[in-house]
Amino acid sequence: MSYWEFLQTFGQRFLEGTLVTAEQFVLASMLAIFAALIAGLARLSRNPVINGTAVVYIEIFRGTSLLVQLFWVFYVLPLFGITLPKFVAGFVSVGLNVGAYGAEIVRGAIQSVPKGQYEAAIALNMTPAQRMRRIVLPQALMIMLPPWGNLLIELLKGTALVALISVADLMFQAKQINAANYLSAQAFGTALIIYYLLARFLITPAMRWAERVVARKMGLA
């Protein structure tokens, strides 16, 4: 069949798969940002317990493979009494994994805020909490947006792995269509194109827009 016929026949399934991928992406992103903020700030703490816990989280999730983490969460965690439905196991693994990388971005960004800003805040007698909340974090936000843009694309690619625990996302649909019809080039090719469109024409422009908004808040646009 021609490619057009292929799309007409299976388009619906690709759409459904893309929807699930989008859901995984949004949920995993929210978890990743949350985890990254907490772990990133914890890494800057002078308390050895807080700092150490963050280091352990970051090193474990960065030092092992996302696929391994995914399988561990889905197959091994139940033995500890935590049974997550596969949809949840999916975005939790991806979110925690990407969050570990994000923590380093957050930490780096906060450390990039010029020392003079800290000193001005001290001179004005602000408390450390006020300093972080009102002066440092807003500036760190501007610094960390570009690397986060790249990280979110990595996150999108990571969600493809949840198909391997049978979550019915885009890649899962492509695999199914291939298994049933051997139209490998069309099935996998279409999936690749859709991922590409999501990354290049949705995520990247969205991040550029966010960067522009923040720049305007700093009077730089």
Place this chain on the structure above:
Amino acid sequence: MSVESYPLELTGSDIPMVRFAGVTKRYGPLTVLDSLDLDIAANEMVSIIGPSGSGKTTVLRMLMTLETINDGVIYVDGQPLTHMPRNGKLVPADESHMRKQRMNVGMVFQHFNLFPHMTALENCMEAPVQVLGLPKAEARERSVELLKLVGLEDKMNQHPARLSGGQQQRVAIARALAMRPKVMLLDEVTSALDPEVIGEVLNVIRYLNKEYKLTMLMVTHQMGFAKEISDRVCFFFAGNIAEQGSPDQLFGDPQNERTKQFLRAVLDAN
């Protein structure tokens, strides 16, 4: 004399606004301030000059609690800043004691350090609202007045990125004044400015010195300005005051050989 035996507070009718008593600051093996004794009277305008590495910026930074102290005590308005009384003796101050004392001191930095994500007005309002707990309307009123004073009322809704260096520094002065400190520290505030905008900042300082009841401590390379405006000039060398006196004395008839060398070198450069 160990720290413990320093007075818990300065008493009397004629106490200095700022006192450095035997203050020493070390960075590892390097001694930057060497048992410094320095008194600054209320409303006095003192300029500090000297070669780089002489410890002059460190004096300001320690007064602003940006650096820790290794020996000696710093007093502000009669109360210890770096230490606090406990059981009748002085011990190193904790953060809450320092916060209380720090209220009396404000600082303007060489590189302005304005908050880039806030407008000029917001920069000035930030600390009065957050730290002093002023209602926004009152903080706003105070800040607008100060921005008027430094001649930047029409720029109050601009971000620092849109302001020239001279304008940013004037906003920084307004921002420091908004906290109504008793002591103002000026750390080479014109060194990072293009020559044509230095004058506008010096004018503001001139005005402050004349019209405000403010104790000012200024580290500067602007010798002419220091001579014109100061009540006293201190020449620092190798971590202590090598010579000090009225501007006429120090610039006109320096006694110390090092002072003479420095002034000669500075004049040569100009």
Place this chain on the structure above:
Amino acid sequence: MFHWRWDFVWQILPDLLRATENTLIASVLGYAIALVLGLVLALAQRTPWQALTWAVREAVEFIRSTPLVLQIFFVFYVFPQFGVRLSPWTSGMIAIGLHYASYLSEVYRAGLDGVPRGQWEACRALNLSTGRTYFRIIIPQALPIALPGMGNYLVGIFKDTPMLSVIGVAELMHTANAIGSEYYRYLEPYTLVGLIFLAISLPTAAGMRWLEAAVRRALGMTK
């Protein structure tokens, strides 16, 4: 609840260690391919032929922005349909090599772009040949900039080898899956796999940081 069985651990460890060997070979091989191919892709984006530069640029963007696991499936299933029979190993190596070549081409590009323009101009002024310019002047300066990225991707490739399990390559993850489904016990296999990954990736990452510092020192460029 769970119950950790040490006897099971000793029973399966030899298989897992043998699989680790496969994983390491796959990583090193894939990385070697990516190093070379990445350079080709990077240089192909600096040619005077606009069409080629543009085409390579778009291809690199496409590969970088799409999931590796999907690319592995693509290579494994699609090539045979054009008459090219590929073993799982070969498909896997092609897919991983190409994927990481795209990443590395970006790292090389950043490295080359990071060398100040004045260096190129000085070489032109001294009439150095293109070869000498690249090898004696530009690349030594591009290297410290590129090295962190290159090191990251070595560790990255190692951690991505489990994706090869989906097409039947007998690396670590695939072996753990096989053990798990054979004995109905997943706790020990997956945990051991995790630990083995940590045991290899953490020292490698540390080694990479040491290497970067050593290279910078050797080139007299300590910050």
